[in-house]
Amino acid sequence: MVYKTVIIGTGPGGLTAAIYLARANMEPLVIEGPEPGGQLTTTTEVENFPGFPEGIMGPELMANMRHQAERFGAKFRTGWVRSVDMSKRPFTIFIEGAESIQAETIIVSTGASARYLGIPGERENVGRGVSTCATCDGFFFRGKKIIVIGGGDSAMEEAGFLTRFASEVVLVNRRTELRASKIMQDRARASDKISWSLDRTPLEVLSGPLGVTGLKVRNNASGEEEVIEADGIFIAIGHIPNTAFLEGQLETDSSGYLIVKPGTSQTNVPGVFACGDVQDNRYRQAITAAGSGCKAAIDCEYYLEDVQSNTADVQLKF
Template sequence: MYKSIIVGTGPSGLTAAIYLARANMEPLVIEGPEPGGQLTTTTEVENFPGFPEGIMGPELMANMRKQAERFGAKFLSGWVNGVDLSKRPFKLQIEGQGELEAETIIVSTGASAKYLGIPGEKDNVGRGVSTCATCDGFFFRGKRIVVIGGGDSAMEEASFLTRFASEVELVHRRDELRASKIMQDRARTNDKISWSLNRTPIEVLSNGMGVTGLKVRNNETGEEETIEASGVFVAIGHTPNTGFLNGQLDMDEHGYIKTKPGSTETSVPGLFACGDVQDNKYRQAITAAGSGCMAALDCEKFLEGSITQDWSQSL
């Protein structure tokens, strides 16, 4: 029996672990197949406060984990196959570990960026392939960039990247965009954005050191074309990692966990959510860490009896 189990080890989960451990709550942190979350696939992080020269993503996550361990947080590697949230204590089924019980759960499993699954894509993540313009746009100052996607997020990423790039070419497999009219208009009036519509990406090209371009198929002619670029930004959406919850609490239409405004409380009393698993807007390491702090404080108050109301009707 644990007072609190934290599922996930990104910036939100590790921050929650630091706060709960310092409060003598002795939390157990369950690591999934990618300990540290998306930041472990990021090379240099330059926008996390406190590191004026930047810090490597894996190093930042390793430091957060050491800090949590220093205060007494315990870690367990395993895959959460399912949970029973029907009553407290909650029950969690951990692959290879059996069943665990907890008075409270903090879900910080994040959201996974969708990839195209084409050759050269995953191999070049951190070497020219990115899913976050805000995180990595600065590294492509004065360079040519490709953005893949046709929705609002792709238009937003392309527009943002024009602050740094010499040119941004937007690639979409159809000749019509899914993005809202206002977002399309904003992108189309930007002189730095060019368009390659009705083209299907088939391979990310690299010289072994970094991205050199994107190979696409012209859907009208069937011919293959090469778009030269130093960076390829994939902007086709994210998938929140909430499948293991089996719909036992309120989520939005995309699977993000709903939380009470201004808190990390969910529709299930005693279960809290922080980080990208409940944030489809900002998705930044610093906002995730901040919500991890909130989750720990909310969890502590709940265990003390300060939070007793079922907020399911107000989400």
């Protein structure tokens, strides 16, 4: 069997694409990995997704989107995609421990994984005071003391955003020098809410029954351990787009994010589309991911219509 379209990955982008394609009777197959639903399944309350004035839990939002796609006929399969052969059509998708499947079109929605420090107490406290998204979770720390870990532009941006809510933001970096651009450093240093704890190596996230209580660090100059008390810790050391399994078959930027034709979801391989954070190194929001999933579904549908009418040297009709 050759599927009309296979969506690799879920999250708001992949599930939105599944909803649109299923409603168009395209019978999409969604391959969900070991973390179905993406990063939203690791968050608590989502208050900035339109249509939920009282907020909604991240896992519940993803479950609702999955059920909606299933209602219209989308099929789901759990598996780890090992590789994809895009050299000829139909495309072949190789799944770990299972038979390969073929598809006329593919939508890549594998997201980007936040980089973590790998220190004790970090992963256990995600959703209990540890976060990797200021715009997602900053609101919950109104009037609180927050730590931001990182030294690049994203850390400066996160720290600046969090000053809207926090009483104090402590920026922790393991080096004395920052990697951030001068303009971003200047903006951060201009804020009277941001304090600096440089040349400190994070060692452990400390927590109690109600969540995060602070961060244990090593003073690299003295070698002594210190504790910085805080109600929340935001880790801002970048993201890793989940594109390694594509083995360089799709064009990426210098950070590994998939490049799409401006205004569309089309990659450099005709018939292969991308949506969600895997092609978005700027916004990385649930709503922008969902919007890109809509685009990918419509682009995919148009592409197949063109192929069937033999008009497509397989270009999108835009």
